[in-house]
Structure formats: structure tokens, C-alpha cells
Amino acid sequence: MNMSFRTDVHRRPMPASQIDATAPADLATGIGLRAPHHQAILRERPEIGFLEIHAENYMTDLSVRVALAAREIWPISVHGVGLSLGGAEPLDRDHLQRLATLVDAVEPMLVSEHIAWCRQGGVYLNDLLPLPYTEEALDVLVFHVDEVQERLKCQILLENPSTYLSYRHSTLSEGEFLAELARRSGCGLLLDVNNLYVNQRNHGFDSYQTFAELDPRTVKEIHLAGHHVVTQAGATILIDDHGSPVSDPVWSLYDAALRRFTAPTLIEWDSHLPTLDVLVAEAHQADMRRRGPAMSGALGTVRGSANL
Amino acid sequence: MTSLMELQRLFACVLRDAGQSDGCGNDQEMLLIDPGRGDFSPAERLSIYRNHHRLSLLAALQTHYPTVLAVIGADAFAHLAGDYVDRHPPLDARLAFYGADFADFLDDDPRLRALPYLADVARFDWALIAAQIAAEDRSFQVDDLAALGDELSEARFGPHPAARIVRSPYPLLAIRDLALADPQNEASVDLAAGGCDLLIWRQGNDVIWQLLDRPALNFVTALAAGSPLGEALAGIADSALSAIITSYLVSGAFCRAT
Numbered sequence: 001m002n003m004s005f006r007t008d009v010h011r012r013p014m015p016a017s018q019i020d021a022t023a024p025a026d027l028a029t030g031i032g033l034r035a036p037h038h039q040a041i042l043r044e045r046p047e048i049g050f051l052e053i054h055a056e057n058y059m060t061d062l063s064v065r066v067a068l069a070a071r072e073i074w075p076i077s078v079h080g081v082g083l084s085l086g087g088a089e090p091l092d093r094d095h096l097q098r099l100a101t102l103v104d105a106v107e108p109m110l111v112s113e114h115i116a117w118c119r120q121g122g123v124y125l126n127d128l129l130p131l132p133y134t135e136e137a138l139d140v141l142v143f144h145v146d147e148v149q150e151r152l153k154c155q156i157l158l159e160n161p162s163t164y165l166s167y168r169h170s171t172l173s174e175g176e177f178l179a180e181l182a183r184r185s186g187c188g189l190l191l192d193v194n195n196l197y198v199n200q201r202n203h204g205f206d207s208y209q210t211f212a213e214l215d216p217r218t219v220k221e222i223h224l225a226g227h228h229v230v231t232q233a234g235a236t237i238l239i240d241d242h243g244s245p246v247s248d249p250v251w252s253l254y255d256a257a258l259r260r261f262t263a264p265t266l267i268e269w270d271s272h273l274p275t276l277d278v279l280v281a282e283a284h285q286a287d288m289r290r291r292g293p294a295m296s297g298a299l300g301t302v303r304g305s306a307n308l
Numbered sequence: 309m310t311s312l313m314e315l316q317r318l319f320a321c322v323l324r325d326a327g328q329s330d331g332c333g334n335d336q337e338m339l340l341i342d343p344g345r346g347d348f349s350p351a352e353r354l355s356i357y358r359n360h361h362r363l364s365l366l367a368a369l370q371t372h373y374p375t376v377l378a379v380i381g382a383d384a385f386a387h388l389a390g391d392y393v394d395r396h397p398p399l400d401a402r403l404a405f406y407g408a409d410f411a412d413f414l415d416d417d418p419r420l421r422a423l424p425y426l427a428d429v430a431r432f433d434w435a436l437i438a439a440q441i442a443a444e445d446r447s448f449q450v451d452d453l454a455a456l457g458d459e460l461s462e463a464r465f466g467p468h469p470a471a472r473i474v475r476s477p478y479p480l481l482a483i484r485d486l487a488l489a490d491p492q493n494e495a496s497v498d499l500a501a502g503g504c505d506l507l508i509w510r511q512g513n514d515v516i517w518q519l520l521d522r523p524a525l526n527f528v529t530a531l532a533a534g535s536p537l538g539e540a541l542a543g544i545a546d547s548a549l550s551a552i553i554t555s556y557l558v559s560g561a562f563c564r565a566t
Contacts, residue, residue, distance in 0.1 A: 056402050061444035062513060082401025088313035095401050120320035124398040126364050127357060129319065132340070136312050165353035166342045169309055203344060235347035239356070 029287040030077065030266045031279045038066050045073060046280040049287075050109060052266050055080040058106075059098045067106050075109040077221070077266065078102060084119035085144040085158070086131040092119065096151055103152050110221055110264075112157040112190045113148070115141065115181070132167035133177040138184070145185040157188040157220050160210075162195035162227075162240035166203045174205055175213030188220035191261060193254045194246065194268075198227050198238040207253055211260050219261040224254060224286055225268035243271035245282060255289055265290060310338045322354055323361050324397065365393045365406065372407045373433045376414075376426060378487035388417065404441050408434060425478035425499060429487075432480045435472040435508040439515040442470035450558040461538030464565040465531050470510035471561040473520075473528060477503035481519065509561040518555065527552050531562060 030050035033041065035057070051074045058067045058078075067076060080099060083091060103111055116128035131137045141158070148156055160178055172180065182189050191214070196207040226244030230237050246254075246267070254265075267282045310318075318339055321332035341350035369389045370377050377385045392413050398406045411430035420426050447468050456463055474480070481504060482497045489495070505520040507528055520528060523544050530540035537557070544552050556562070 057404070059402050060404065060441045062440060062510075065513075088311070088316050092401065098402075117316060119401075120316050122399060123320065123324075124401050125320060125323055125361055126398060126403065127323075127360050129316075129323075129357065132312070132315070134312075140312060164356045165350065166344065167315075168340045168342045170342075203342075232348075237348060237356070 028264050028290055029283045030074075030264060031283050032079075032266065032268050032270070033067070033070055033076075034270070034273055036273055037276050037279075040276045042069060042073075044276060046276065048074065048280060048283050049264060050075040050077055050266075052077040052079050052268075053106075055099055055102055056082045058102060064102065064105055067102075071106055076106045077110040077112065077264075078106065078108040080111070080113040081128065082118060082124065083113050083144070083148065084117045084124075085113055085148070086115060086117035086129075086137060086141050087119050087144075088117075088140055089120065089122075091144055091147060092122075096148065099148075100151055103154070110157060111152060111154060112159055112221065114159045114161060115178070116161050128161055130161060130163040130165060130167075133170035133172040133174060134167075135171065138172070138177060138180055141181055142185045145181070145187045149186065155186065155188055157190040158182075159190035159192050159223065160195050160199075162192070162198040162202075162238075164202060164237060164239070173209065173213065174199065175210035178210070179213050179215060179218070182215065182218040189214065189218045190221045190223060191219045191257065191263070192223035192225070193257055194223065194225040194227055194250050195240060197247075197250045197253050198240050201236070201238045208256065211257060214261075216261050219263050222254070222257060222261065222263050222265040223268055224250060224265060224282075226250075241271050242268045245278075246285075251285075251289065254286070258290060310340055315339060319354075323358050324394070325358075362390065362393060364403075365398065366390065368403045368406045369393075369410065372437045373410060373430055375433050375484045375487050376410075376430050379426065379429060379483065380423070388414070388420075391417075402441075404437070408438070410434065425476070425480075425483060428474070428476035428478055428480060429483055431474050431476070432484065432506065432508075435474050435506075436515050436517075438472055439470040439508055439510045442468075442510070445469050445563050447560040448558060448562050448564050449560075450554075452564065453553075453558065461541075462536050464534055464536055465557070465562040466534070466565045467532045468509060468561055468563050470515075471532075472508045473525075473532070474506045474508060475503070475525075476505075480504050480506065507556070507561060509559075511560045523548060524552060524556065528556055528561075531557070534565065 028049050030052055031048055033051040033053050051070055053067050053076060055078050058064055070076065082095060083099065114128050115131060117131060118125050118127060118129060145156065145158065158181060160174060178189055181187065196210060199205045200207045224246045225240065225242040226246055228239040228241045228243060230239055265286045267279060267286060269279055318332060322336060325332060336350065339350070341353060343350065366386060366389050369392065370385065392410055396409060396413065411427045411434060414420055414430050415427040445468055448465060453460065478499060479497060479501045482501065486495055486497050505525045506517050507520055508515065508517040526543055527540050531537070541549065541552070
């Protein structure tokens with residue numbers, strides 16, 4: 001496999017059109033733009049730093065129009081779920097072209113995707129499926145991330161997944177896998193704190209060890225979301241359904257993450273979608289926590305402190 | 309050790325198999341799933357993914373086919389949709405495009421012989437979705453008429469990408485109204501009441517439809533087939549000309565052919 005080691009890909013500068021007087025000055029906390037909120041958000045213009053759109057939901061002319069209307073007010077982050085970057089088969093070039101068209105149209109502040117696969121034999125499985133943490137999977141991801149960054153002409157961020165199974169032949173910890181992916185491909189990382197917590201509970205992964213394994217400079221965005229706790233015959237598994245408020249343990253883990261990482265935070269909510277004000281209140285909660293320990297977090301980063 | 313390619317092939321097979329992967333021809337042991345603390349078996353862990361796969365695609369079909377769902381009920385719909393998911397998995401990452409050929413699938417299902425109108429109901433449902441996801445194009449507007457001048461009768465047009473004609477021997481609008489009405493409503497639809505011809509298209513962000521009478525149907529189909537405007541209007545009574553042009557030619561359903 002043709003491997004390359006890129007460190008020269010940089011986030012494209014935010015276009016001047018996005019930095020206007022109506023935009024909030026603080027880009028720290030955002031929420032997802034979901035179809036049921038389209039009218040309310042443009043009408044109410046809540047105080048939030050940015051909006052995230054799921055790329056695959058904004059690949060028609062009508063939906064792009066909504067994203068462009070929102071972009072007049074807030075910076076947009078484009079979050080893809082369909083590229084199957086961890087898939088062993090080649091990327092869907094048509095889909096990559098659609099993503100490039102969307103990115104050209106909305107000129108996002110960030111572009112992100114997942115450490116997962118979702119396509120096999122040309123069939124989309126409509127889920128973010130787990131990868132083994134092996135050198136082989138890392139090679140595949142690096143190769144595909146490289147292709148996407150070349151095509152989009154910008155750095156992308158890769159998100160750590162939530163998983164319900166792990167593989168016996170994994171040779172790297174999740175943190176090592178993420179760190180190595182960023183180092184080899186030049187991508188940034190989207191640290192989903194809820195996913196870390198879900199994996200901690202489901203597999204016994206150590207979230208604090210993951211924090212320590214990541215270079216703080218590579219973490220460019222943080223995700224927060226709610227999860228669902230399923231108990232069956234006394235055993236518990238956490239399902240990452242983005243259908244409830246951020247849980248207390250995840251807020252605590254977020255506080256810990258803020259001592260090491262400085263990055264804009266996004267509240268994700270996809271199922272059982274609440275009214276817009278509930279979502280905005282979650283974002284403000286994240287903002288308050290970020291403002292509280294943020295100073296020490298920033299200083300810790302400057303000093304290169306890995307203490308958690 | 310299982311290669312990533314082989315692992316994903318087997319994983320996808322297990323995921324898409326409604327049974328317990330018997331049809332995958334391979335041992336699930338090759339997936340090398342970690343038994344972890346032993347609280348959930350590898351099969352139970354896989355079933356989380358299998359359920360999400362099926363339920364998320366079922367939800368997409370429910371969203372795209374609300375009238376079919378209302379006509380046959382959730383259980384029968386889940387059954388049919390499950391079979392459809394097995395045989396017609398998504399080949400596009402955009403879920404909004406999933407299920408385009410569900411009507412043809414229903415046409416072919418021998419279990420639905422007692423509901424011969426169901427596939428047409430599905431065609432109408434899909435036409436409403438197709439109109440939403442279709443690409444934008446500049447439609448022919450009333451101001452464009454004057455600019456054409458003498459060339460008007462020779463001008464050719466094509467349907468806007470969002471425009472669809474649905475023709476059915478069944479009263480689709482009455483079926484839809486009844487299916488989506490309050491379930492307490494005791495009304496019924498007379499299936500022998502006659503069929504309908506519908507034009508579905510988009511105006512701005514709104515999807516709309518119009519019942520076509522015979523002259524309107526002739527005009528719209530002739531125009532969509534590429535006939536010059538003068539020819540498409542040939543059978544229209546003088547008294548109806550202006551209404552036909554206003555309602556169809558300059559209503560957003562057609563684009564000037566290039």
C-alpha cells in the first residue's frame with residue numbers, strides 16, 4: 001500500500017464572509033443542525049458558537065440551501081458519516097465528490113469523519129462499524145484519510161467511535177491508534193467524550209490513559225452526547241444513541257478532558273430530539289464548564305503538562 | 309489471522325442476515341470478537357449492530373412511505389420492508405435516497421395480490437420524496453414567455469428534475485386522505501371510483517401536486533416527451549389555453565429544453 005506521511009495539510013482559513021458582525025465572537029460551543037429545527041433556529045438565532053451538519057443529510061440542492069442560510073449566521077462544521085474510511089475496499093468516489101461539492105459550497109470551519117467502516121461490497125450498512133486496532137486497519141485509514149485530505153484540500157478530523165464489541169487481534173490501545181493515525185496522516189482528532197465513556201463502560205478501556213496518549217495539539221474538536229443504558233440479566237451495555245442529555249459521568253470526563261485539551265465543543269442530539277432551547281441549554285452548560293477550567297486547561301497545554 | 313477485507317465481508321454478511329448468519333458460509337469465530345468480561349456473548353454484541361442496521365433502514369422506509377405504512381399497518385409494513393432491505397440494500401450513503409424502487413418491489417410481491425393499488429400508493433409517496441431530493445434547475449417562468457416571441461410555438465421543454473407524473477387506475481388521493489386521516493374515521497374509499505393522473509412537482513421549497521384532467525394530462529405528457537409547445541397545445545380548447553399555460557407551463561414543473 002502506498003503510504004504517505006503528511007504533516008503539511010492545514011485547516012483552510014475561515015472565509016471572511018463567515019466572520020461578520022452578526023456572528024458570535026466565541027466559537028467554543030455548537031449544536032447539531034437537525035431538520036426539525038431548521039425553521040426555529042433561523043427564526044430564534046440562539047447564542048451558539050457554530051452549527052454542525054451531517055454531510056449526508058445536506059447533499060441535495062434544497063438541504064444545502066438551508067445550510068447556506070444558516071452559514072450567514074454561524075460558522076458550519078461538516079460531519080460525515082458515510083465515507084467508510086476504515087473500509088478495506090476503495091472509497092466511493094461519487095460520494096467523495098459529493099462531499100467535496102458540499103465543502104466547497106459551505107466553506108466549513110471544520111470537516112470531520114469517523115474511525116469506522118460502513119460499506120462492504122458497494123452496500124451501505126448504515127452504521128459506524130467497529131475496526132480492530134491493528135496496523136492493517138491503521139494503514140487503511142491513513143491511506144483513505146490521505147485521499148480525502150488531498151481531494152478536499154484541507155485537514156479533516158477523525159472521531160473516536162463508540163463500540164459494542166472489540167476484537168481479540170487488536171494490538172494497539174484506542175489512544176495509541178488515534179495518536180498514530182493523527183501522526184501518520186496529518187489529520188486532527190475529534191474527541192467524542194461520550195464515546196470514550198461508552199467504551200470505558202463497555203470494554204473497560206481507560207479514558208484517562210487515552211487522554212494521556214493523545215497529543216493535545218491534535219485534538220481540534222470535542223463532541224458530547226447522551227447515551228442509553230441497557231441492562232439485561234444483570235449485565236449492562238451502553239448504547240450511543242444521542243437521545244438524551246449528557247450524563248453526569250460524561251460531564252465529569254469532559255471536565256477532565258478540558259484540563260488537557262482546548263477545542264470547540266459540540267452537543268450532539270439525534271434521536272428523541274428535544275426542542276431547540278433544551279439543546280441550546282446543553283451547549284451553554286458545556287460553555288460554562290469550558291470557561292471555568294479552561295484557563296487551567298490552556299495553561300496546562302502550554303506547559304505541555306500531561307498530568308490528569 | 310483474519311484480514312480486514314475478510315473480517316468486513318463476514319461482518320457485513322452477519323449484519324445483513326436476518327437469521328443467525330447460517331447463510332454466511334463462515335464461522336463467526338473468524339470475526340475474532342473479544343469475549344470481554346463474558347457478560348454479553350459475541351453473538352449478542354453482533355445483534356446490537358444487526359438490529360440497528362435493520363431498524364434504521366426500516367425507519368427510513370417508514371418516513372418515505374407514510375401512506376403505504378398507514379394503509380397496511382406497522383407489522384405488515386415491517387415485514388415487507390424487511391424483505392426489501394434484504395434484497396435491495398442501500399447503494400448510496402444518503403439515506404434520503406433509499407427506497408426508490410420499493411413500489412416495483414411491491415408490484416412483484418404475490419402476497420399483495422389482494423391490495424393491487426398498494427404499489428401505486430407507494431409510487432405517489434415516492435414522487436413526493438423524489439421532488440424534495442431532486443436537483444435544482446431553472447424552471448420556465450411567466451416572464452420567459454414574452455422573451456420567446458415568435459419562437460413560442462416551436463419551443464421545446466422538459467420536466468423539471470423534481471416533476472413526476474403518477475398515473476393509476478385507483479383513486480390515490482382518496483386512499484391517501486383516508487389512510488392519513490384519524491383512524492377513528494369510519495369512512496371508506498370506493499376503489500371502483502376511477503383512477504387518477506397526478507403531476508407532482510416543487511415550487512420553491514414546497515412539494516405540491518395537481519390532479520390532471522384529460523386535456524392537462526395530454527399537454528403535460530406531450531410536453532415532457534419533447535413535443536414543441538404548439539403541438540402539445542393542439543388539442544386544447546381556446547377557452548382552456550390560458551389556464552393550461554398558467555397551471556403547468558409556467559408553474560415550475562417545466563424547464564426550457566436546451
